[in-house]
Every structure is written in structure tokens, then in C-alpha cells.
Amino acid sequence: MRTLCLLLVVAWGILSGQQKLSLYERVGRYDGIATIVDAYLKGVRADPQFARFSGRGTDSLVRAKQLLKDQLCAMTGGPCVYMGRDMKTAHGGLGITEGDWAASMKYMAAALEKSHVAGNEKEEFLALIDSMKPMFVEKH
């Protein structure tokens, strides 16, 4: 009986230690996030629909890319710290439309596929991004 109890305690310890991994872990940690962001921005920045948002110098573009990596790393449960502005402030006045948002989501989905993030992870990642929509879209 004592042995059985001991076994149960050990089994419980092992099972409770197997908590669900963070989304950050499941998309391939920082390298995964970096690959996703690079592919996403490559897509949007080459699309003429987004040309009106691109009048920035190289350093500003690099800075925004790094901030996006930090932000998504932090949001998915990674160890990064996001030190940029909040999304409403950073995008206020840009006049982002529903159509821009839908196109952006399409590029994000393509970026996840390109980075071999599929199934639940892909859906979870996209849902996380889409939940932020009210902070971006100003025009309907």
C-alpha cells in the first residue's frame, strides 16, 4: 500500500509537470518568431496595397521589424520584453482599413505556413493577432 501511494505521488508529480508548452515554445521559440516576422513583413512590404505605409527610412523599417519580433515573442509567452509603443498609439492616424487588416492577416497566415507552423499553433497565433484588430482599424 505504501509503495502504491509512493508510485501515485511520483506519477502525479510527473504528470503535473507536463504542463502545456507556451505558444512561443510551440512555434519554435525566438528563431520561429523571427522567421514568421521576416516572412510577414516581406509579404506586406512588397504589396502595393501597403505602399502608403512605407515612406520610412531603412533604420525605421529595421526598428519596427525588431519591435514586432520582441512584441510577438513577449505576447506568446517568450522571455522578451517589448519596449515599443502600444498598438493604438503606434498606428493611430494611419487610416488602416478593414481591407488592409484582412490583407495583413492573409500575409500572417502565409508567413506561418512558410515557417512550418500549422494546425492548432497556426490558429492560436492568428487568433491572438486578430484579437488586436480594434487597436489598428480606423476606417471601415
Ligand code: HEM
Ligand atoms: C494593416 C496592418 C498594419 C499596418 C498597415 C501597419 C503599419 C505600421 C506602421 C506604418 C508603423 C510605423 C509607425 C511609426 O513609425 O510611426 C508600424 C509600427 C509597428 N507595428 Fe504595425 N502595421 C500593421 C499591423 C501590425 C500588426 C498586426 C502588428 C503586431 C501584431 C504590428 C506591430 C507594430 C509594431 C510593434 C510597431 C512599432 C511600434 C513602435 O514604433 O513603437 N503592426 N506599423
